[in-house]
Amino acid sequence: MKEDFLHYLWKFKKFDSLNLKTSNLETLTIIHVGQYLELAGPDFFNAQIKIENQKWAGNVEIHLKSSDWYLHQHEKDSGYENVILHVVWENDAAVFRSDNSEIPVLELKDYVDSDTLNNYHSLVAPKSWIYCEKHLSTIDEFTFKNWQERLFFERLETKSKPIFDLLEKTNQDWESVLFCLLAKNFGLNTNGEIFMKIAQSIPFSVIRKESFEVENLEALIFGTAGLLDNEKEDNYFKDLKFRYFYLLHKYQLDKIVVPPVQFFKHRPDNFPTIRLSQLANLYHTHQNLFSKISNLRSLKESYQLFQICAAPYWQNHYQFDKESPKKKKTLSKSFIDLILINTIIPLQFAYAKSLGKEVSEDLMELLTEVSAEKNAIIDKFISFGIKPKNALETQSLLQLKKEYCNNSKCLECVIGIELLKNNN
Incomplete structure (x- = not known):
C-alpha cells in the first residue's frame, strides 16, 4: 500500500x-x-x-x-x-x-470496506505496461473524453514553459521564438536540439533582412550548421560558402560551432540538408510568418501556408557533390501535422495566454482536424481498446502515459479514481 x-x-x-x-x-x-x-x-x-x-x-x-x-x-x-x-x-x-x-x-x-481495498489492489497489481491496462476500456466515454481534454491542456501548459523561457531570452520577440521552435521541429528527434542551437546562434534581425534572398538564408543556416566547412567541387556549395563568409563580415558575426548534424538512420527526405533548405525557403516565402501562424484556424490554411519546398539544387541532390534522381522536396502533410502539433498550437496557446485571451475551443477544434499520431505508445493504447480518432486524443494519451502512468500517479488520474469507485 x-x-x-x-x-x-x-x-x-x-x-x-x-x-x-x-x-x-x-x-x-x-x-x-x-x-x-x-x-x-x-x-x-x-x-x-x-x-x-x-x-x-x-x-x-x-x-x-x-x-x-x-x-x-x-x-x-x-x-x-x-x-x-x-x-x-x-x-x-x-x-x-x-x-x-x-x-x-x-x-x-x-x-x-473490502470493495474499496480490492479495487485498490486490483488497480496497483503488477503491470506489464500500465496498471489499468486490463480495465482501461471500461471507463465510460463521457468521463474519458473530459479527462482527455484536461490532459491536452496540461500538455499545452507544459509545452508553453520553454516558449516563455525563449521569449525572455529573445527580448519578447515572438518572431524569433517561432524561428527557434520551427527549427527544432524541422530537425525532428535526432537533430531538433542542434537545429534549435543553429537558430539561436543567428540573430533573427539578420534572418529578417536576408529573407528576400533565399541563397543568403541557406548560406547562413548551412554555414552555422557546419555544412560548409569542407571543400567541395560543386559550384552551389562554393557559392553558399562565399555568401556565408560575406554575411559573417557584413553583420560582424562570429563563426559559431554547434554539434554536427546527423544523417545516420534518417530517410533521405529527412536529411538535415533538405530540412534546413526547406526552413530557409519557408522564411523566404513568408515575411511576418508569426502573424500568419498565430491566426491559423484550420488544417486547410496550414497546408496552404506550408506549401514550400527545398531550393532547386536539392531536387536532384540530398548531399553536396552527390547527384540523385530528380524529386521535388516538398513538406508532406504528415510533416505539417507534426509542425501543427509541436509548434503552431503550443505557440498559439502561449501567445493567447500572454494576451489574456481564451482560445481553448479554437485549439481543440483545430487539433481534431489533424490525424491521430502513430507511434509505439499509441499502438499500445490501441491494443487495450482505446482507439484515438485525432491528434487531440493522441496528445492526451501521450500526456497520460508520460505524466501519470510512468509516475504511478493512479490516484491523481480520473481513470484510476473511476476504477476505484467501481466494484469488481
Whole structure:
C-alpha cells in the first residue's frame, strides 16, 4: 500500500465516516477534510474536526504507520506543531507535540470496506505496461473524453514553459521564438536540439533582412550548421560558402560551432540538408510568418501556408557533390501535422495566454482536424481498446502515459479514481 491511497481515502472520505473513534476511543467527527496542497509541510491544511465535544481547526498529517512521524523527523519541524489529527493505516506508536501533548490518531484500516481495498489492489497489481491496462476500456466515454481534454491542456501548459523561457531570452520577440521552435521541429528527434542551437546562434534581425534572398538564408543556416566547412567541387556549395563568409563580415558575426548534424538512420527526405533548405525557403516565402501562424484556424490554411519546398539544387541532390534522381522536396502533410502539433498550437496557446485571451475551443477544434499520431505508445493504447480518432486524443494519451502512468500517479488520474469507485 502507498501513502497516496490514504490521501485519496481522506480527501474523498472513502471510509465509514459516521462512526469514527480515535485510537483513544474518543468520538471523532469530520467537519471539513482540509485542502490537499501537495506542498512541504502537513498533507491537508485548514481541516476542521470535532473530538468528543471539542472543535479543532488545523492541519492533518497522513502516514502508513504512525511511527513514520519520527522516521520523517516531523518532531523537529515547527510546521507540524498545529497538526490536529494524525491519519494512519496502522497505529504503532504514540506521537507527541513539543509540549508533550499527544496528537489524536485515526486508524483508517478499521473503517475502509473490502470493495474499496480490492479495487485498490486490483488497480496497483503488477503491470506489464500500465496498471489499468486490463480495465482501461471500461471507463465510460463521457468521463474519458473530459479527462482527455484536461490532459491536452496540461500538455499545452507544459509545452508553453520553454516558449516563455525563449521569449525572455529573445527580448519578447515572438518572431524569433517561432524561428527557434520551427527549427527544432524541422530537425525532428535526432537533430531538433542542434537545429534549435543553429537558430539561436543567428540573430533573427539578420534572418529578417536576408529573407528576400533565399541563397543568403541557406548560406547562413548551412554555414552555422557546419555544412560548409569542407571543400567541395560543386559550384552551389562554393557559392553558399562565399555568401556565408560575406554575411559573417557584413553583420560582424562570429563563426559559431554547434554539434554536427546527423544523417545516420534518417530517410533521405529527412536529411538535415533538405530540412534546413526547406526552413530557409519557408522564411523566404513568408515575411511576418508569426502573424500568419498565430491566426491559423484550420488544417486547410496550414497546408496552404506550408506549401514550400527545398531550393532547386536539392531536387536532384540530398548531399553536396552527390547527384540523385530528380524529386521535388516538398513538406508532406504528415510533416505539417507534426509542425501543427509541436509548434503552431503550443505557440498559439502561449501567445493567447500572454494576451489574456481564451482560445481553448479554437485549439481543440483545430487539433481534431489533424490525424491521430502513430507511434509505439499509441499502438499500445490501441491494443487495450482505446482507439484515438485525432491528434487531440493522441496528445492526451501521450500526456497520460508520460505524466501519470510512468509516475504511478493512479490516484491523481480520473481513470484510476473511476476504477476505484467501481466494484469488481
